[in-house]
Amino acid sequence: MSTFRFDIIKKSSRSRARAGLLYTPHGVIETPVFMTVGTQGTVKSLTPAMLEEIGAQIILSNTYHLALRPGVDLIREFGGLHRFMNWNRPILTDSGGYQVFSLSGMRKITEQGVTFKSHLDGSPHFFSPEKVVDLQVGFGSDIMMPLDICSGYPRTPEDTNADLEITYKWAQRAKDHWEAQSTNQWLFGIVQGGMYLELREKSARQLTGLDFPGYSLGGLSVGEPRELMESVLSHTVQFLPENKPRYVMGVGLPENLSHAIAQGIDMFDCVIPTRLARHGHAFSSLGKINIRNQKYQKDQRPLDPACACYTCRYFSRAYLRHLMAANEILGLTLMSYHNVYYLVHFVEAIRAQILSSEEL
Numbered sequence: 013m014s015t016f017r018f019d020i021i022k023k024s025s026r027s028r029a030r031a032g033l034l035y036t037p038h039g040v041i042e043t044p045v046f047m048t049v050g051t052q053g054t055v056k057s058l059t060p061a062m063l064e065e066i067g068a069q070i071i072l073s074n075t076y077h078l079a080l081r082p083g084v085d086l087i088r089e090f091g092g093l094h095r096f097m098n099w100n101r102p103i104l105t106d107s108g109g110y111q112v113f114s115l116s117g118m119r120k121i122t123e124q125g126v127t128f129k130s131h132l133d134g135s136p137h138f139f140s141p142e143k144v145v146d147l148q149v150g151f152g153s154d155i156m157m158p159l160d161i162c163s164g165y166p167r168t169p170e171d172t173n174a175d176l177e178i179t180y181k182w183a184q185r186a187k188d189h190w191e192a193q194s195t196n197q198w199l200f201g202i203v204q205g206g207m208y209l210e211l212r213e214k215s216a217r218q219l220t221g222l223d224f225p226g227y228s229l230g231g232l233s234v235g236e237p238r239e240l241m242e243s244v245l246s247h248t249v250q251f252l253p254e255n256k257p258r259y260v261m262g263v264g265l266p267e268n269l270s271h272a273i274a275q276g277i278d279m280f281d282c283v284i285p286t287r288l289a290r291h292g293h294a295f296s297s298l299g300k301i302n303i304r305n306q307k308y309q310k311d312q313r314p315l316d317p318a319c320a321c322y323t324c325r326y327f328s329r330a331y332l333r334h335l336m337a338a339n340e341i342l343g344l345t346l347m348s349y350h351n352v353y354y355l356v357h358f359v360e361a362i363r364a365q366i367l368s369s370e371e372l
Protein backbone atom coordinates (compact mmCIF):
# COMPACT_ATOMS: atom_id res chain seq x y z
CA MET A 13 0.00 0.00 0.00
CA SER A 14 0.92 3.58 -0.39
CA THR A 15 3.51 5.17 1.86
CA PHE A 16 1.92 8.51 1.15
CA ARG A 17 0.42 10.81 3.69
CA PHE A 18 -0.58 14.48 3.73
CA ASP A 19 -0.70 16.31 7.05
CA ILE A 20 -1.90 19.87 7.43
CA ILE A 21 0.14 21.29 10.28
CA LYS A 22 -1.13 24.87 10.36
CA LYS A 23 -4.11 26.72 8.95
CA SER A 24 -4.35 30.46 8.53
CA SER A 25 -7.16 32.08 10.50
CA ARG A 26 -7.55 34.86 7.93
CA SER A 27 -7.52 32.99 4.63
CA ARG A 28 -7.79 29.44 3.34
CA ALA A 29 -3.97 29.14 3.32
CA ARG A 30 -2.44 26.13 5.01
CA ALA A 31 1.02 24.68 5.62
CA GLY A 32 1.45 20.94 5.29
CA LEU A 33 3.74 17.96 4.94
CA LEU A 34 3.42 15.63 1.98
CA TYR A 35 5.13 12.28 2.52
CA THR A 36 6.45 10.53 -0.60
CA PRO A 37 8.73 7.52 -1.19
CA HIS A 38 11.52 10.03 -1.96
CA GLY A 39 11.11 12.30 1.02
CA VAL A 40 8.81 14.73 2.75
CA ILE A 41 7.68 17.86 0.88
CA GLU A 42 6.89 20.99 2.85
CA THR A 43 3.82 22.66 1.36
CA PRO A 44 2.93 25.08 -0.09
CA VAL A 45 5.66 24.25 -2.60
CA PHE A 46 6.80 25.59 -5.94
CA MET A 47 7.76 22.76 -8.30
CA THR A 48 10.43 23.44 -10.89
CA VAL A 49 9.75 22.05 -14.34
CA GLY A 50 12.17 19.58 -15.94
CA THR A 51 10.18 18.62 -19.01
CA GLN A 52 12.79 16.41 -20.66
CA GLY A 53 14.11 14.88 -17.44
CA THR A 54 16.27 17.95 -16.84
CA VAL A 55 15.62 21.42 -15.49
CA LYS A 56 17.14 23.37 -18.34
CA SER A 57 20.75 24.46 -17.66
CA LEU A 58 20.72 23.38 -13.97
CA THR A 59 22.32 20.25 -12.50
CA PRO A 60 20.51 18.20 -9.85
CA ALA A 61 23.21 19.33 -7.39
CA MET A 62 22.33 22.97 -8.09
CA LEU A 63 18.63 22.22 -7.60
CA GLU A 64 19.36 20.63 -4.22
CA GLU A 65 21.45 23.64 -3.24
CA ILE A 66 18.61 25.95 -4.29
CA GLY A 67 16.26 23.95 -2.07
CA ALA A 68 14.03 22.53 -4.79
CA GLN A 69 11.99 19.85 -3.03
CA ILE A 70 10.34 18.24 -6.03
CA ILE A 71 10.56 18.59 -9.78
CA LEU A 72 8.00 18.02 -12.47
CA SER A 73 8.61 16.10 -15.66
CA ASN A 74 6.44 15.30 -18.64
CA THR A 75 4.98 12.02 -19.80
CA TYR A 76 4.40 13.10 -23.40
CA HIS A 77 8.00 14.18 -23.94
CA LEU A 78 9.63 11.29 -22.07
CA ALA A 79 7.39 8.70 -23.76
CA LEU A 80 8.44 9.94 -27.21
CA ARG A 81 12.10 10.40 -26.27
CA PRO A 82 13.96 8.50 -24.84
CA GLY A 83 10.97 6.17 -24.32
CA VAL A 84 9.74 4.40 -21.22
CA ASP A 85 11.64 1.17 -21.93
CA LEU A 86 15.03 2.80 -21.51
CA ILE A 87 13.96 4.62 -18.34
CA ARG A 88 12.54 1.38 -16.96
CA GLU A 89 15.90 -0.34 -17.60
CA PHE A 90 17.43 2.25 -15.25
CA GLY A 91 14.84 1.46 -12.61
CA GLY A 92 13.02 4.74 -13.23
CA LEU A 93 13.56 8.42 -13.89
CA HIS A 94 15.13 9.16 -10.49
CA ARG A 95 18.19 7.05 -11.27
CA PHE A 96 18.23 7.89 -15.00
CA MET A 97 18.57 11.62 -14.26
CA ASN A 98 20.24 11.26 -10.84
CA TRP A 99 17.54 13.12 -8.90
CA ASN A 100 16.72 11.49 -5.59
CA ARG A 101 13.99 13.79 -4.38
CA PRO A 102 10.32 13.47 -5.40
CA ILE A 103 9.18 13.67 -9.04
CA LEU A 104 5.72 14.52 -10.30
CA THR A 105 4.86 13.75 -13.90
CA ASP A 106 2.19 15.45 -15.95
CA SER A 107 0.03 13.12 -18.04
CA GLY A 108 1.05 14.65 -21.35
CA GLY A 109 -2.56 15.39 -22.25
CA TYR A 110 -1.83 19.09 -22.49
CA GLN A 111 1.16 18.50 -24.80
CA VAL A 112 -0.83 16.15 -27.04
CA PHE A 113 -3.29 18.96 -27.58
CA SER A 114 -0.83 21.83 -27.84
CA LEU A 115 2.13 20.32 -29.71
CA SER A 116 0.75 17.57 -31.91
CA GLY A 117 -0.36 18.73 -35.34
CA MET A 118 -2.74 15.83 -35.83
CA ARG A 119 -4.87 14.30 -33.12
CA LYS A 120 -8.09 12.36 -32.85
CA ILE A 121 -9.96 11.96 -29.58
CA THR A 122 -12.34 9.09 -28.96
CA GLU A 123 -13.62 7.70 -25.72
CA GLN A 124 -10.88 5.09 -25.97
CA GLY A 125 -8.10 7.65 -25.93
CA VAL A 126 -6.21 9.99 -28.19
CA THR A 127 -4.31 9.24 -31.39
CA PHE A 128 -1.65 11.78 -32.28
CA LYS A 129 1.48 12.36 -34.28
CA SER A 130 4.81 13.02 -32.58
CA HIS A 131 5.97 16.60 -32.96
CA LEU A 132 9.50 15.17 -33.32
CA ASP A 133 9.15 12.90 -36.35
CA GLY A 134 5.46 12.65 -37.23
CA SER A 135 5.23 9.04 -36.04
CA PRO A 136 1.75 7.93 -34.91
CA HIS A 137 1.04 7.25 -31.22
CA PHE A 138 -1.92 6.34 -29.06
CA PHE A 139 -2.48 7.33 -25.44
CA SER A 140 -5.24 5.72 -23.41
CA PRO A 141 -5.87 6.47 -19.72
CA GLU A 142 -4.40 3.06 -18.89
CA LYS A 143 -1.32 3.55 -21.04
CA VAL A 144 -0.59 6.95 -19.48
CA VAL A 145 -0.66 5.35 -16.00
CA ASP A 146 1.62 2.54 -17.22
CA LEU A 147 4.10 5.06 -18.61
CA GLN A 148 4.28 6.91 -15.31
CA VAL A 149 4.58 3.66 -13.35
CA GLY A 150 7.56 2.96 -15.65
CA PHE A 151 9.06 6.37 -14.90
CA GLY A 152 8.65 5.69 -11.18
CA SER A 153 7.04 9.11 -10.61
CA ASP A 154 6.06 9.75 -7.01
CA ILE A 155 2.93 11.59 -8.14
CA MET A 156 1.15 10.77 -11.39
CA MET A 157 -1.51 12.59 -13.40
CA PRO A 158 -4.31 10.94 -15.38
CA LEU A 159 -4.93 11.63 -19.06
CA ASP A 160 -7.32 14.56 -19.39
CA ILE A 161 -8.55 17.13 -21.87
CA CYS A 162 -7.51 20.71 -21.19
CA SER A 163 -10.34 22.77 -22.62
CA GLY A 164 -8.35 25.91 -23.37
CA TYR A 165 -9.63 29.44 -23.66
CA PRO A 166 -11.91 30.58 -25.12
CA ARG A 167 -14.19 27.55 -25.53
CA THR A 168 -17.99 27.25 -25.59
CA PRO A 169 -19.78 25.74 -22.57
CA GLU A 170 -21.08 22.89 -24.75
CA ASP A 171 -17.61 21.92 -25.96
CA THR A 172 -16.15 22.36 -22.47
CA ASN A 173 -18.83 20.06 -21.04
CA ALA A 174 -18.11 17.46 -23.73
CA ASP A 175 -14.38 17.63 -22.83
CA LEU A 176 -15.34 17.20 -19.20
CA GLU A 177 -17.40 14.07 -19.80
CA ILE A 178 -14.45 12.38 -21.53
CA THR A 179 -12.03 13.61 -18.85
CA TYR A 180 -14.28 12.06 -16.18
CA LYS A 181 -14.50 8.70 -17.95
CA TRP A 182 -10.74 8.70 -18.42
CA ALA A 183 -10.24 9.58 -14.76
CA GLN A 184 -12.37 6.60 -13.70
CA ARG A 185 -10.41 4.25 -15.94
CA ALA A 186 -7.06 5.67 -14.84
CA LYS A 187 -7.99 5.21 -11.19
CA ASP A 188 -9.18 1.61 -11.70
CA HIS A 189 -6.00 0.79 -13.58
CA TRP A 190 -3.79 2.45 -10.96
CA GLU A 191 -5.52 0.65 -8.06
CA ALA A 192 -5.11 -2.68 -9.80
CA GLN A 193 -1.31 -2.25 -9.76
CA SER A 194 -0.78 -1.55 -6.05
CA THR A 195 2.20 0.73 -6.64
CA ASN A 196 3.37 3.16 -3.97
CA GLN A 197 2.87 6.05 -6.39
CA TRP A 198 0.06 8.54 -6.03
CA LEU A 199 -2.47 9.42 -8.74
CA PHE A 200 -4.24 12.79 -8.57
CA GLY A 201 -7.53 13.71 -10.20
CA ILE A 202 -7.52 16.73 -12.55
CA VAL A 203 -10.43 19.16 -12.29
CA GLN A 204 -11.30 20.75 -15.65
CA GLY A 205 -14.36 22.71 -16.75
CA GLY A 206 -12.83 25.70 -18.50
CA MET A 207 -13.89 29.11 -17.21
CA TYR A 208 -17.45 27.98 -16.31
CA LEU A 209 -18.02 27.90 -12.57
CA GLU A 210 -20.84 25.35 -12.77
CA LEU A 211 -18.69 23.02 -14.87
CA ARG A 212 -15.79 23.40 -12.46
CA GLU A 213 -18.11 22.43 -9.60
CA LYS A 214 -19.42 19.49 -11.61
CA SER A 215 -15.89 18.28 -12.37
CA ALA A 216 -14.77 18.68 -8.75
CA ARG A 217 -17.80 16.72 -7.53
CA GLN A 218 -17.27 13.97 -10.11
CA LEU A 219 -13.62 13.54 -9.18
CA THR A 220 -14.02 13.77 -5.41
CA GLY A 221 -16.64 11.05 -5.83
CA LEU A 222 -13.81 8.85 -7.09
CA ASP A 223 -11.76 9.70 -3.97
CA PHE A 224 -8.32 10.47 -5.39
CA PRO A 225 -5.43 11.01 -2.95
CA GLY A 226 -5.01 14.57 -4.28
CA TYR A 227 -6.54 16.99 -6.75
CA SER A 228 -5.15 19.17 -9.51
CA LEU A 229 -6.74 22.17 -11.13
CA GLY A 230 -5.98 22.04 -14.84
CA GLY A 231 -6.89 24.36 -17.67
CA LEU A 232 -5.92 27.58 -15.88
CA SER A 233 -3.41 30.17 -17.09
CA VAL A 234 -4.27 29.28 -20.68
CA GLY A 235 -4.70 32.84 -21.91
CA GLU A 236 -7.66 34.02 -19.80
CA PRO A 237 -7.54 37.34 -17.91
CA ARG A 238 -6.02 37.12 -14.46
CA GLU A 239 -9.25 38.06 -12.64
CA LEU A 240 -11.08 35.22 -14.41
CA MET A 241 -8.41 32.72 -13.45
CA GLU A 242 -8.57 33.88 -9.83
CA SER A 243 -12.35 33.64 -9.65
CA VAL A 244 -12.40 30.15 -11.20
CA LEU A 245 -9.66 29.02 -8.83
CA SER A 246 -11.22 30.35 -5.64
CA HIS A 247 -14.65 29.02 -6.64
CA THR A 248 -13.35 25.53 -7.39
CA VAL A 249 -11.31 25.04 -4.21
CA GLN A 250 -14.44 24.96 -2.00
CA PHE A 251 -15.55 21.70 -3.66
CA LEU A 252 -12.27 19.93 -2.93
CA PRO A 253 -11.73 18.01 0.32
CA GLU A 254 -9.82 19.89 3.01
CA ASN A 255 -7.49 17.03 3.92
CA LYS A 256 -6.11 16.27 0.44
CA PRO A 257 -3.29 18.10 -1.38
CA ARG A 258 -4.34 20.60 -4.04
CA TYR A 259 -2.23 21.44 -7.04
CA VAL A 260 -2.73 24.21 -9.60
CA MET A 261 -1.05 23.21 -12.84
CA GLY A 262 1.02 25.64 -14.89
CA VAL A 263 0.59 28.63 -12.59
CA GLY A 264 3.70 30.20 -11.10
CA LEU A 265 4.14 33.95 -11.39
CA PRO A 266 4.76 35.48 -7.95
CA GLU A 267 1.50 37.46 -8.12
CA ASN A 268 -0.47 34.28 -8.94
CA LEU A 269 1.23 32.28 -6.19
CA SER A 270 0.22 34.57 -3.33
CA HIS A 271 -3.41 34.51 -4.41
CA ALA A 272 -3.52 30.75 -4.94
CA ILE A 273 -1.91 29.98 -1.58
CA ALA A 274 -4.45 32.21 0.16
CA GLN A 275 -7.16 30.14 -1.54
CA GLY A 276 -5.75 26.94 -0.03
CA ILE A 277 -3.57 25.65 -2.86
CA ASP A 278 -0.56 23.54 -1.83
CA MET A 279 1.41 22.90 -5.03
CA PHE A 280 2.35 24.82 -8.18
CA ASP A 281 4.50 24.36 -11.23
CA CYS A 282 5.57 26.67 -14.01
CA VAL A 283 8.19 26.75 -16.76
CA ILE A 284 8.39 30.51 -16.32
CA PRO A 285 11.58 30.85 -14.21
CA THR A 286 13.82 29.00 -16.66
CA ARG A 287 12.04 30.27 -19.78
CA LEU A 288 12.33 33.90 -18.65
CA ALA A 289 15.97 33.32 -17.75
CA ARG A 290 16.76 32.19 -21.28
CA HIS A 291 15.40 35.51 -22.53
CA GLY A 292 17.47 37.49 -20.04
CA HIS A 293 14.62 38.25 -17.66
CA ALA A 294 14.95 37.91 -13.91
CA PHE A 295 12.53 38.16 -11.02
CA SER A 296 13.68 40.50 -8.32
CA SER A 297 12.40 42.09 -5.15
CA LEU A 298 12.45 45.38 -7.10
CA GLY A 299 10.37 44.07 -10.00
CA LYS A 300 11.29 42.27 -13.21
CA ILE A 301 14.72 42.94 -14.71
CA ASN A 302 15.78 42.56 -18.36
CA ILE A 303 19.51 42.03 -18.00
CA ARG A 304 20.10 42.72 -21.70
CA ASN A 305 19.19 46.35 -21.08
CA GLN A 306 21.98 48.83 -21.87
CA LYS A 307 21.69 50.44 -18.46
CA TYR A 308 23.22 47.36 -16.79
CA GLN A 309 26.39 47.51 -18.90
CA LYS A 310 28.62 48.76 -16.07
CA ASP A 311 26.37 47.83 -13.14
CA GLN A 312 28.39 46.12 -10.40
CA ARG A 313 25.39 45.34 -8.22
CA PRO A 314 23.87 41.86 -7.98
CA LEU A 315 20.79 40.93 -9.99
CA ASP A 316 18.67 41.30 -6.84
CA PRO A 317 20.36 42.93 -3.80
CA ALA A 318 17.84 41.18 -1.51
CA CYS A 319 18.59 37.69 -2.89
CA ALA A 320 21.00 35.25 -1.23
CA CYS A 321 21.41 32.88 -4.19
CA TYR A 322 24.77 31.87 -5.67
CA THR A 323 24.26 34.15 -8.69
CA CYS A 324 23.46 37.18 -6.57
CA ARG A 325 26.24 36.53 -4.06
CA TYR A 326 29.05 36.29 -6.60
CA PHE A 327 28.14 37.92 -9.92
CA SER A 328 27.33 41.42 -11.13
CA ARG A 329 24.62 42.58 -13.48
CA ALA A 330 27.35 43.73 -15.87
CA TYR A 331 28.86 40.24 -16.02
CA LEU A 332 25.48 38.55 -16.46
CA ARG A 333 24.63 41.01 -19.23
CA HIS A 334 27.95 40.21 -20.92
CA LEU A 335 27.28 36.45 -20.73
CA MET A 336 23.80 36.85 -22.22
CA ALA A 337 25.07 39.15 -24.98
CA ALA A 338 27.80 36.64 -25.85
CA ASN A 339 25.28 33.76 -25.78
CA GLU A 340 27.37 31.97 -23.18
CA ILE A 341 25.84 28.89 -21.55
CA LEU A 342 26.86 30.09 -18.09
CA GLY A 343 24.52 33.05 -18.56
CA LEU A 344 21.54 30.71 -18.85
CA THR A 345 22.70 28.72 -15.84
CA LEU A 346 23.21 31.74 -13.57
CA MET A 347 19.98 33.43 -14.65
CA SER A 348 17.97 30.19 -14.26
CA TYR A 349 19.59 29.52 -10.89
CA HIS A 350 18.43 32.89 -9.61
CA ASN A 351 14.89 32.67 -11.00
CA VAL A 352 14.25 29.18 -9.63
CA TYR A 353 15.76 30.19 -6.28
CA TYR A 354 13.57 33.29 -6.24
CA LEU A 355 10.31 31.38 -6.68
CA VAL A 356 11.23 28.48 -4.40
CA HIS A 357 12.12 30.93 -1.63
CA PHE A 358 9.17 33.20 -2.38
CA VAL A 359 6.85 30.30 -1.56
CA GLU A 360 8.99 29.21 1.40
CA ALA A 361 8.65 32.70 2.88
CA ILE A 362 4.86 32.53 2.58
CA ARG A 363 4.93 29.12 4.29
CA ALA A 364 6.97 30.61 7.12
CA GLN A 365 4.36 33.37 7.49
CA ILE A 366 1.56 30.81 7.73
CA LEU A 367 3.52 28.87 10.37
CA SER A 368 4.39 31.94 12.42
CA SER A 369 0.79 33.12 12.37
CA GLU A 370 1.77 36.35 10.64
CA GLU A 371 -0.87 35.12 8.24
CA LEU A 372 -1.70 35.92 4.66
Ligand SMILES: [Zn+2]
Pocket residue numbers: 315316319320321322323324325350351353
Ligand atom coordinates in the same frame (compact mmCIF):
# COMPACT_ATOMS: atom_id res chain seq x y z
ZN1 LIG B 1 19.53 35.60 -6.79
